[in-house]
Amino acid sequence: MPEPTPSPSRPHPRWRFWVLLALAVGGFNALLAIGTWTWWTWDHLPAVRALEDWHPEQPLRIYAANGRLLQAMGPQIRFALPLAKIPQDLQQAFIAAENGQFYSHNPLYYPVSYPGILRAAFVDIVHMAPVQGASTIAEQVARNFYLSPKKTIARKVAEILLAYKLADHLTRAQILDLYLNKIYLGQGAYGVEAAARTYYGKDVGQLTLAQAATLAGLPAAPSYFNPVKNPQLARERRDYVLHRMFADHDITHHAMILAEAQPIRTRYHAPANNIAPYATEWIRKWLVKRFGASFTYRRGLRVYTTISPRDQRAADHSLAVGLENYAMGLDSLDPKTWRGPIAQLKGAALKTALAGGRPSVLPDRDPANLRWGVVVQSSPGEARVRLEGHRSVILNRADIAWVHLSPEGPQANAVNQILKPGDLIWLRHYVAATNAGSGNRIWGATAVWQRVHDAGWQLAVVPKVQGALVSLDAHTGAILALSGGFSYKLSHFDRALYAYRQPGSGFKPFVYAAAMDAPALKAAGVRHDLTPVSLIKDTPLTVPLPDGSDYRPTNYSNAFSRTPIPVWQDLADSH
Template sequence: MGKGNSSGASKTAPRRKRHVGRWVFLIVLLIFANLFIGAAIFTYRIWATLPPVHELKEWHPDEPLRIYAANGSLLQVVGPQMRYALPLSQIPTKLQDAFIAAENSHFYSSNPLYYPVSLPGILRAAFVDLTHMAPVQGASTIPEQVARNFYLTPQKTITRKVAEILLAYKLAQHFTHAQILELYLNKIYLGQGAYGVEAAAETYFGKRIDQLTLGEMATIAGLPPAPSYLNPVVNPKLASKRRDYVLRRMHARGYITRAEMDAAEQEPILSRYHESASNTAPYVTDWIANWLSQEFGTDFTYRSGLKVYTSIDPQDQQAANRALEIGLENYDMGLTSLDPKTFRGPITRLHGADYQAALAGKRPEALPPHDPANLKWAVVIASSAKSAELSLEGKKTITLTLRDVAWARSRPGGPKPRAVDAVLQHGDLVWVRPYVTAVTAGAGQEWGANVWSSAGPDAGWQLTQIPKVQGAIVSLDSHTGAILAMSGGFSYELSHFNRAVFAYRQPGSGFKPFVYAAAMDAPALLASGNSSYMTPQTLIPDTPLSITLPSGQVYSPTNYSNQFSNTPIPVWSNLAYSHNVPSVRILMDVGIPYAVQYVQRFGFPAKQIPSVPSMVLGSGDFAPIQMARGYAVFSNGGYLVKPYLIRKIVKSNGTQVSLLGCPMGYEAPPSEPAIPTGVAYLMTEMMQQVIKIGTGVAAQSLGRHDIAGKTGTTNNENNAWFNGFSPQITTSVWVGYDDNHSMGRWAAGAREALPIWIHYMKTALSKTPDLPFPRPSTVSGATESFASPIGVSDYLTGYPPVASVTSATASTNSSESSKLIETIKNLF
């Protein structure tokens, strides 16, 4: 019996073990089933929340506004991020291969193990993550990266990874391999605000992608894992190692030969940050961006990839910037002004930690965010009677001698400093600029002026200060109206107000040529009821004049010199020497209503033209761009062109935006003249005399025979102008204070504005031949009675005999006064 019992027990144990094993298996199976069901539910819920991916077929990145100069160079990029969208056909094949080799070598595989998701890669990454107990590897294929870049966050979580995998499968259902690669290469973030390969090529190498070398392509392709860490500018050694890894992968995949790989590995890393644009025309781009946003809204302007092509000539624009900056600095330093100027002292004086930080290159808080114009900040380290040592922006040490601070008087009219340490002390924070030499042009003549010249790259530095005076310059192609250069102030960083377009100021004598032209246009005068007209030789009295206005006030114009002439003066001489009283007589002789109508031919709106005797002396308010447009009529032979900045605007799809209604959009030049070509030519001849013997003699320093122009200075010397031109280019310069206060007793267009004009035109005219103004067939030499020893002796053929306005008024003023009073009464 004992034996039997033992046998029964032994049979029961295996049954129990099998029974327990079944339960364990069932439990494990149930656990896995629950996990599977849970994972399925989890996955389904994620799938249900995924966005539709087919919309990416219409995807276009938010591209910024890009503004280009006339030569195609980029002036400015305005927008939140640097992006370009290129079709895959425009992306070099080797650049595509580099990304595939580095990021997803099985990208073009049809094996479901590797595309659109690499299952071996996921398992490998999961194992690494488990061993490290942290998400270390991502193992994302290109479709997964596209899914993450467009729809997900970079946060490493299981939920995001599952969503990434599911989206990758969705993408593979709706897009081809090539379409996914195109999305990837245009969307991938590659550091420094660059999204996509074209932006990265420009940012790191200053090139388009079709200009990249193989080594540069591999460098960019190595960036996606860690754009900041593998940055070729920040870590060139790491970038070099990563580049070589990409090249080896490309060779292993058969994309490049061994020789190509070896050559690319030998390329030095020559990367540096390339700004998207070094904006040399900020007042121009600001006007364009503002107009676009007002016309089309900010989203369309800054995010739709607009490309604006302007008329700006970069070389001329740089010359305009420099001429205006230095000219205004020189005035404020007293180098071109006859009125005393003073040094207003250092910006501040630094002590202790602030001083040490500045020496280390930290920008002091007392400064504006950026250096204005051509100025640099410096801190005085030590000073003595003979010299001072300064730290130039914490980068190098410079020396200033007495020559460099000699202008810095401590009070108006005071003596020049005799020692450097009388001006500069330890810790002083000051502005300096490259040294400029003042040279007098037209020396020995009444209207000679200081016209500076650069002293060369090794001339050292000079103490300066931010000028309080302002100015503007605008330059046109006389025949098309294309704005070649425009600057609206000393520094855009300090003031965004564009004075070239929006500063309406009295032009002074710069307005005289428009009224003089009205007096010489015989057909227009005769049609208006006048019985006579003028020529350059017509004699005009320069005697005291008083006009009683309807209000009872007496208007008595005076000349700049407060002197008069006992003999009548020819029209050309009145313009050359800018006599005021004879100019008023000319206006009153032709009649104010006629003159108001006539000067509108130069583009001046009627509402801006004052119907008063002082109109000829520039008592109206006009912007520099309006003056330039008016003078271009003389330059081009009588045609009123429209000044324009924008040649065309192109959308991202290649279509153009209409410029209809754009105040500075391109319009074809007119086919009919605004004034007779003969009148324009005679006025040009007279304004050439302004430069030969008159108030513009300093312009002779250009050594050109094809220039003409007119100075302008207003009452109380509030505004100074020079408007001048060649047969191709017209340029207007204005100088004055924003609050319109006086620039000083001796301020004048010849001293303050003309030197700026000269320096700009030196560059602008260097590209044009020195040829005379075209002489129209309607102009011929005058008879001997109008002969002039200086060559202004032409008149218009086919006109009735000339009747001099001096015939009844040269010897007496009473009859003329009654005529003028009657004219005024008829006007009002």
């Protein structure tokens, strides 16, 4: 019987061993590398003890004499508050929106939420992009103070490690305090107090529950959930925050329903309504020159001035009206000419302006007390003007009477000769001299003008002539008002401080004194010297000039009395 043929022996699977060994070595090296890199990252993280005594950058603030904020200037608008002054509802709203387990003692949730990281990682893998974050409040504080917002693995690891450092050195109350005063909430507002003033014009202590929840919804995406630009999205985010607060037992179901029923009503509120821009700009320049820009804008300087808001408004109004009157020939005998409309609008630009859209040829804001309008229709007797796209006003012949086109004829100063449909023009409320009686449209030279209520509108122009006004307290020298020009919006140049003065009538006493200096004149051989009672003829005079032309001096009114006037009276009446 033949012997069976032995089957070939199967080779020992040694390659599997080597593969497993290589994987084990590679895994060990990878873990070693990751551990080394993590240790290096931890060792190079910044110290966080400084945050125990953190003083945020705050802008320069300038106040009026009555304590009113005139202007806040700086790279960040911030009003830091201690946590004790931030309402509990507002604190709970931010915790519910950003880190519901903030007060948890479970190491899986504080200071880092590992379930949140896994959930965000799953979403990012599904979308193949970093679309969802999972940062707790401690992590956000670490990122806002020390790291960049760039979404990378390295930054996330550093953020997690810093969160543990913060938790080791600071209490949760301290971390929440830092968060609520540091977080960016859109429109240049950093911190909850700045956001409350920016969106609602009130302090955090005055916010309703619905408003607090709206602000708490902003950190996720300040631009996207902006309640002014995107009220519907802001409402949805606010309602989500309210539901989270109810789920966390921070509010009752009834309070949640009432808050959800509130409409989103917000608008931007400037940090301050600066009624004295020339004065505050002068102060700003002085501070920067003396202390430097960084110290001036970031150290929270507070400057208290002697500016009186009431006096400043009166000064600005008086100066603007006086310059307008001069440009319109109402306070001056100098002939004035109509320079025409600001622009002639047509097509889409006209349609937009009639609907209220501000024409691009205008400054960002209306200067002084002027308002813009667009002529819709015009006839010989009147013109209909759309005032800033919101209302219609009628201008008749009396309202444009200062414009002189033709001295005579039945169509002299016909309205449609001056105003055409599509003309972009300036208008102002009627003003009248206080001694002319309320509602009277009589014009005349005067130093005091007041707006006449319900007296209609008048065609106006931006004056080319400029002026300045400074009001002082005669007893203390305090500056109560300072106006450096017709409108700070049109020109920032401060003529009250930096313009060269025209001599005006200031030279006249020197001329008269020289003319009456009898000893000096006699010594020079002049026999006809003057005395204070010497008479001078008030008649037309012609003086030949070396170039062959004649100089004919006149009075301001171009009138002569034909009666000799003594020198002292000439000087006294000169103006």
